[in-house]
Amino acid sequence: MSNLQLPTSNSKRIAIIGGGFAGMTAAYELGKLGYQTFLFERASELGGLASTFPIEGTRLERGYHHWFTSDTHIIAQMHELGLGDRVQWIPSKTGWFENGKIWNMVTPLDVLRLGTIPFVDRLRLGFAVAYLTYLQASKNNLAKYEKITALEWWKKYGGNAVWDKVWSPMFRGKFGAEAEHISMVYIWYKIVLRIGSRRGVSKEELGYPRGSYQVLIDALENAIRKQGGKIFCGATVKRVVIENGIATGLQFADDETSQAAQKQLGNAQFDKIICTAPSFAALKIISEFPREYVAKMNAAKYMAAVLLVLKLKQPLTRIYWMNIADRSIPFVATIEQTNFLAPDIYNGKRVLYVSNYLDAASPYFQMSRDELFNAYLPHLQKLNPGFSPGWVEETWHFKEAAAQPIMPLNYSKMIPEHRTPLRNLYLANTTQIYPEDRGTNYSVLLGQEIAAMVEEDAKRDA
Numbered sequence: 285m286s287n288l289q290l291p292t293s294n295s296k297r298i299a300i301i302g303g304g305f306a307g308m309t310a311a312y313e314l315g316k317l318g319y320q321t322f323l324f325e326r327a328s329e330l331g332g333l334a335s336t337f338p339i340e341g342t343r344l345e346r347g348y349h350h351w352f353t354s355d356t357h358i359i360a361q362m363h364e365l366g367l368g369d370r371v372q373w374i375p376s377k378t379g380w381f382e383n384g385k386i387w388n389m390v391t392p393l394d395v396l397r398l399g400t401i402p403f404v405d406r407l408r409l410g411f412a413v414a415y416l417t418y419l420q421a422s423k424n425n426l427a428k429y430e431k432i433t434a435l436e437w438w439k440k441y442g443g444n445a446v447w448d449k450v451w452s453p454m455f456r457g458k459f460g461a462e463a464e465h466i467s468m469v470y471i472w473y474k475i476v477l478r479i480g481s482r483r484g485v486s487k488e489e490l491g492y493p494r495g496s497y498q499v500l501i502d503a504l505e506n507a508i509r510k511q512g513g514k515i516f517c518g519a520t521v522k523r524v525v526i527e528n529g530i531a532t533g534l535q536f537a538d539d540e541t542s543q544a545a546q547k548q549l550g551n552a553q554f555d556k557i558i559c560t561a562p563s564f565a566a567l568k569i570i571s572e573f574p575r576e577y578v579a580k581m582n583a584a585k586y587m588a589a590v591l592l593v594l595k596l597k598q599p600l601t602r603i604y605w606m607n608i609a610d611r612s613i614p615f616v617a618t619i620e621q622t623n624f625l626a627p628d629i630y631n632g633k634r635v636l637y638v639s640n641y642l643d644a645a646s647p648y649f650q651m652s653r654d655e656l657f658n659a660y661l662p663h664l665q666k667l668n669p670g671f672s673p674g675w676v677e678e679t680w681h682f683k684e685a686a687a688q689p690i691m692p693l694n695y696s697k698m699i700p701e702h703r704t705p706l707r708n709l710y711l712a713n714t715t716q717i718y719p720e721d722r723g724t725n726y727s728v729l730l731g732q733e734i735a736a737m738v739e740e741d742a743k744r745d746a
Contacts, residue, residue: 295320296555297321298555298738299322299558300321301324301558301560301569302561303323303327304332304334304560305724305731306332306728306731306734307332308505308731309732310712311504311508313732315508316511321514326520327517330517331501334501336496336501339595339635340595340633341631342495342629342630343496343497345496347589347682347684347687349724350490350624351724352490353489355724357725357726358500358724358725359491359725362493365500372492372493373489374490376488376604378605378607379601379607380400381613382453385399386601386667390488392414401446401449401450405449408442409442412442416471425472426696429468429472430693431693433468435452436468437468437471451471454616457608457615457641459587459690460643462587466690470691474721492625516545519542520537520542521569522542523535523569524557524570526570526572526706530707531708532708533552533554555742556738558734559712560731562686562713563582563700566581570706577700580699581711584689584695584715585689586685586686587643588642588644588649588684588685589641589684590656590683591639591681591683592637592653592660593635594638594657594678595634595676596635596676597634599620599623600634600667602623604621604623606667614660616640616641617637617639618638618639619639620635638664644685652681654679656681657676686714689714695718699715699718716730
């Protein structure tokens, strides 16, 4: 059962910029406390990176999504909104592609079988992963791993071959020119999360909502509206109004939808404003931050992402998540949704994501859908020589400029505060969830934390 609360007599008005999971959750939590919320999303739909599109009578995320068993915040939110029966846990298969061969990468034994590196180096890799997983899982170890790069750590404890043949190709694929500067925190925390989703040592289980993430997006939207919250999709904020160091209102872009929102709101002011936009986007609409805070916002950079989604007549491989270690291939992973979920969900069709992280200046980021498919085609045929354009029934193409934050060494000392130096203005984006990596679970937690912060400050100001 859902335990929604209708608004109380609290009349404070809270503006929230961004309709992803952080923004939606903040609006929902503040609505439960009786605040009047106004949610502004520049896209035509809510959900951010987890927004969906129609396919074969159901919905599919524009970017692949799943849960780990440690993703307790979003799972609890599902239950709170009456969607507990939609939570499902499914065994998944991870693979590794290199030198024309697919290797399983699920169990410790699979690591020992990885024939792309000498056996002694496989042992070193296995021992190092076991050490990180079972002896270093405490968050108290953050300081140890954020002051050393992954390159330095793996070369010291895993050896040159482990770095050169295993981690370097993955890092170069995901972080480009920044690969050798990435903190060891990234791998340390990923391993802890990944192993946490294993039931025993033989398989990994991942979660996914029946009906796609759209069921949770819809539930949050309905809850916010039931609380009396206002949602404006297609509304682009041009500027946060700052008066004497205090955030008081919003100005909107000149397009028709944004101006309609402006007209509906009139000159109404807000008591608090939450910005969930990426840092570089926030800086475009807020120019009054002091130099020291701007430096913190600029400490983390962003990698862009390009996703090509294919509806196929037959599977490309038998693997759900395929890491591409061969850097002659211009994408970093293939994710076959229908090797995770039953193809029946998509009327028997097969669904494949081709994922690429890159700089927004990369030619691949600028390509059209058809150009990207033609560029990828010969490389998809390396994974399955039989693959041909005739397998493809439909293609989609999505891009995101702020897909993956890149944190420098010792980033815990650089994280911008949620309470910005401008009074009544809060920042809540994926550069502030460190050491956790971006994802819907931590976006939900971020929204909950920022709502609690607003409530605390409102009580203090009363």
